[in-house]
Amino acid sequence: MSPRTLRLALAAACLALTGCATQPPATDLLPPHARLAVLQLPPSVGDDDLRRVLHSQAKQVPAGELAQDREALQRQLAASLRRALEQARVPMLRAADVITLGPDPPMEVGQALSVAALAALRARHPADAYLRIRLTDYGLTPKHWRSAYVGFEVLATLGIGALLYVHETTRPLAGLYLLQEGVEEYSEGYAGWWLLNRLSRPVRIEADLVDGTDGRVLWQDSETGLAGWRWGHLWHMDAATRDALLQTATDRMSDDLMVGLEGR
Numbered sequence: 001m002s003p004r005t006l007r008l009a010l011a012a013a014c015l016a017l018t019g020c021a022t023q024p025p026a027t028d029l030l031p032p033h034a035r036l037a038v039l040q041l042p043p044s045v046g047d048d049d050l051r052r053v054l055h056s057q058a059k060q061v062p063a064g065e066l067a068q069d070r071e072a073l074q075r076q077l078a079a080s081l082r083r084a085l086e087q088a089r090v091p092m093l094r095a096a097d098v099i100t101l102g103p104d105p106p107m108e109v110g111q112a113l114s115v116a117a118l119a120a121l122r123a124r125h126p127a128d129a130y131l132r133i134r135l136t137d138y139g140l141t142p143k144h145w146r147s148a149y150v151g152f153e154v155l156a157t158l159g160i161g162a163l164l165y166v167h168e169t170t171r172p173l174a175g176l177y178l179l180q181e182g183v184e185e186y187s188e189g190y191a192g193w194w195l196l197n198r199l200s201r202p203v204r205i206e207a208d209l210v211d212g213t214d215g216r217v218l219w220q221d222s223e224t225g226l227a228g229w230r231w232g233h234l235w236h237m238d239a240a241t242r243d244a245l246l247q248t249a250t251d252r253m254s255d256d257l258m259v260g261l262e263g264r
Helices: 003-017 047-054 063-086 115-124 143-166 171-200 239-262
Strands: 036-040 097-100 129-138 203-211 217-225
Touching: 036 063, 047 063, 047 129, 047 239, 063 097, 063 129, 063 239, 129 217, 129 239, 171 239, 203 239, 217 239
Parallel strands: 036 097, 036 129
Antiparallel strands: 129 203, 203 217
16 A cells, blocks of 8 residues: 555545544433423534535625525424434424524534523523534635645655655755645645535534533534435536535434434
8 A cells, every 4th residue: 555545545544533523412411301402503504615615616606695595504404303303312302492593692513601691592482402513614624624635635745755864865855755645635625625515415413411500511422414425416506406415414404413313
């Protein structure tokens, strides 16, 4: 196996293991008859990403149309979550309501709620616990995947370049190696992300479980749904096909979230 093939294999393994740390099922952290509310936070998907996915042929997209796109994302995710909750094995999940929240008051997945914020939330949506969900990536390779891969590649490339430079006989090759690797990694990484974006339309959410009595974060996870590849989509990709892939990825993400919540 060549050094580059080995690095790519190790990078793939690192990405596959991201977020795979074992933790107890979320529902095990609550009493069996606890009342759960699912809070759908505003998506963090940026306008540029929405344009790339939903308006790839348009030079400009009005802000009002992007706002409508974001509302449609919220409705799609809410419907997918409700479907997955209805099929859950744990009664607590089947009985949970999905509540779409606005930007105020602001919340961040993974951050505990203050006493005041928790009191305001309980006044509007009484519950024993809150499952907060935020859509972070829609139809594009999740940003944290790209960052992890790029970081791994940079460290590996610099390490090999340094080894070449240490030895006098291979020192002249160090600069050429770094230049060649930089070009290769940019082109291959871009091609890989483009394929994943077009064929799988990744949809990613972050989620946490908050104790309704003190605002503590009891459980936190993330899930990414991927549609199955069909090579014909490389040549034919209309709006209907794209939307069907996005729906499939969203539903698979919701199903995977239920697996994590129930520990199946």
